Amino acid sequence: MAVRERWFGATGRRVPEIAVEGEDEIPLEEALVLDDVADLERLREAHASGTPVVVRAADAEGVTRALARPEVACVFVPADRRDLRDLDLRKLTYGP
DSSP, X not given: OOOOEEEOTTSSOEEEXXXXXXXXXOOGGGSEEESOSOOHHHXXXXXXXXXXXXXXXXXXXXXXXXXXXXXXXXXXXXXXXXXXXXXXXXXXXXXX
């Protein structure tokens, strides 16, 4: 399966939309890193300023919820859940 990418804020770089935290090289020093997408105001502010947003998720629902937000550049999954990189996001979003 091809790796899908997203723009990393206004940096001009693209990154994998789902990455394994601590393994994939994503430059976090310039990113807003969140544990969920509950704080919509922070997401909007980061997007408006061009700051990349990275969200952590440990299950398919969390990954799907994070990637539904256009502000999110990348979702980090734990090393023991690397299987989440292979989710069929189209099917999870739109059904069979």
